[in-house]
Amino acid sequence: MKTVKFYFLGVMLLAFFNPVIGQIENFRENQKKAFSANSTEECQSSLKFCNEVLKVVPNHPLANYLSARLNALLGNEDVALKHLKEATKLGYTTKLPFNNIHQLNDSAFITLREKEGFNHIIGALENSEKPIHKSQIAFTISDKELVPEGITYDPIEKMFYLGSETKHKIVKVDQKGNSVDFTTDGQDGLSMVLGIHIDPVRRILWACSYKETGTGVFKYDLPSGTLIKKYILPPNGIRREFNDLVIHPNGDVYITAPGNKAIYMISQGSDSLELFLRSELFISPNGITLSKDGSTIYFSDVKIGIYSLDIKTKSFKLLTIEPSFSTIGIDGLYFVNNKLYAVQIVLNQICMFSLNKDASHIESCEILERNGPYLDKPTTGVIVDNYFYFIADTQGKGDKLGEVIIMKASIK
The missing domain is CATH 1.25.40 (Serine Threonine Protein Phosphatase 5, Tetratricopeptide repeat)
Structure with missing residues (x-):
């Protein structure tokens, strides 16, 4: 019923x-x-x-x-x-x-x-327009041509990983900003690298990559950097771009596909790419995250707001919000302690949205960074211990390429 x-x-x-x-x-x-x-x-x-x-x-x-x-x-x-x-x-x-x-x-x-x-x-x-500056620079990366979109963290080695849109590779970075290549430019068919996440339990790095001939999810052995498998979705006449992904505690991977108005899945059991949910109500699914118990997916639809999706029933709803703020234009999205941390690229700000008890309504919005001296077209982030790390400036402030800036905000 x-x-x-x-x-x-x-x-x-x-x-x-x-x-x-x-x-x-x-x-x-x-x-x-x-x-x-x-x-x-x-x-x-x-x-x-x-x-x-x-x-x-x-x-x-x-x-x-x-x-x-x-x-x-x-x-x-x-x-x-x-x-x-x-x-x-x-x-x-x-x-x-x-x-x-x-x-x-x-x-x-x-x-x-x-x-x-x-x-x-x-x-x-x-x-x-008043600056809100509750973050600090965590580290910078000197490679001016890296232009990263995605960032993730390995709690075992205590290293960050960033994917490059322009160099078509993934780099490994310590907390001082020293970087080495995890993959080389174009290795294994990598193109524009978008969302990346690490499964620390199974020691796997997952990455979304896009090019005109097809979008794919790449599965790497974390210790060796060896490609385990790649899952390619042909273009089929439309831009079917895999944008971001999240890893369930059981090892299943859920991936947003904006052009296809869909969420795809790679199950731990079948190890195959399959359509999880598609809806004409979706416009452009982007950032994706999971509730603590793994029962609910939250994902941003860039032009509408934030959806919650029950994994078991596949029922979904648009989260309601207070009239004093907006949830459009979110790239990276992350759940912790009944809060959603968001990189709101369209409004050039980093936000913390607090959910009500049943997680159906966003009660408040705290801006962690806006109009600060280092924020310029931020993209995604990652929760590490009690901090939210985020890519604040992908390629340097202004017209000239500069250092990549990674900032962090306390989430205690």
């Missing part, structure tokens, strides 16, 4: 959200249209898109910002001020690494800036 109920609920959710999910899935294309909208007809069309997105993700910073500029262009100034204040509170500021148009230079707000209410926007902007 439970299976029938979950299936029925899933069908109802799919029917209700699927048209809206389609809007969010094409967010980048619709975003460009919203920024270039000029005529009344164009503004109204783009505003309809924004309103559809906000039905599903009311805490979406960019959707609120676009709604503000479109309402301003249409002369709906009170509504525009409301959404602009919300966008600013949620983290859409002049400090973000990806936005060239913001509250202070957007021509859509020329008239709005003369309104008394715009002073509240300035105040909210100043508050949201």
